[in-house]
Amino acid sequence: MDGNGRWAKQRGLPRVAGHKAGAEAVRRTLRAAVKNGIEVLTLYAFSSENWRRTEEEVSDLKGLLGYYLERELDSLAKEGVQLRLIGDYRAFGPDLSQRLERAVEKLKGNSRLTLVVALNYGSRAEIAEAARNLAGKAAAGEIDPVSIDEHLLGEQLQTHDLPELDLLIRTSGEVRLSNFLLWQAAYAELVFTPTLWPDFGEEGLVEAIHQFAARERRFGGR
Known part of the structure; x- marks a missing residue:
């Protein structure tokens, strides 16, 4: 979800206004995903590199996350959305971490759509952690190092119990993955759109789905 800052700058607004508009885009896109029968929707909300931003902007992002989480919780429950978290969210501090965990607990029985x-x-950190876990198991004699393969490593990833990634969409005209689901995206279809994230919604999602449906997926077979 890229382009919040540029969206705000184009309108002469502070960056936080772009993040607020981006949160509205999340709502639109989530409802569109439910409407179009998507099983799992993963949103890159805060990268490990985002800590390099100003303290004020990081504080704004955390505040917005907590605000919209509480505001949307009942709506997510009504829509049948289950919430999952990946990444080290505990770095946001105990208050926000506990609110996130309560939201996960409240929505855990839902099955219409999984929002990750x-x-x-x-x-990269996720893959490194998976490698450390396997190295520890090997050192403890729990597994034979020779047995380590793609399947074993994949089981150590935070997404190990989710379906394979089919489609990855990046907004704002940037044409790179920016350290997002690198392992999982090995055979995903990629769609890059010039639309800034605050302007994204059902139309953009459906267009990406149409592009996905029109492609022939060979998985390296031919």
């Missing part, structure tokens, strides 16, 4: 929110997430 990546918070303080970085794919």
Whole structure:
């Protein structure tokens, strides 16, 4: 979800206004995902690199996250949305972490759509952690190092119990993955759109789905 800052700058507004507009885009996109029968929607909400931003902007992002989480919780429950978190969200402090965990608990029985929110997430760190876990198991004699393969490593990832990633959409005209689901995106279809995230919604999602449906997926087979 990229382009909040540029959206605000184009309108002569502070960056926080772009983040607020981006949160509205999340609402639109989530409802569109439910409407179009998407099973899992993963949103890159806060990367591990976002800590490099100003303290004020990081504080604004955390505040917005807590605000919209509480405001949308009943709506998510009504829509049948289950919430999952990936990344080290506990870095946001005990108050926000506990609110996030309460939201996960409240929505855990839902099954219409799984909303995965990546918070303080970085794919390289996730893969490194998976490698450390396997190294520890090997050192403890729990597994044979020779047995380590793609399947075993994949089981150590935070997304291990989710379906394979089919479609990855990046907004705002940037054409890179920016440390997001690098392992999982190995055979995903990629869609890059010039639309800034605050302007994204059902139309953009449906267009991306149409692009996905029109592609022939060969998975390296031919």
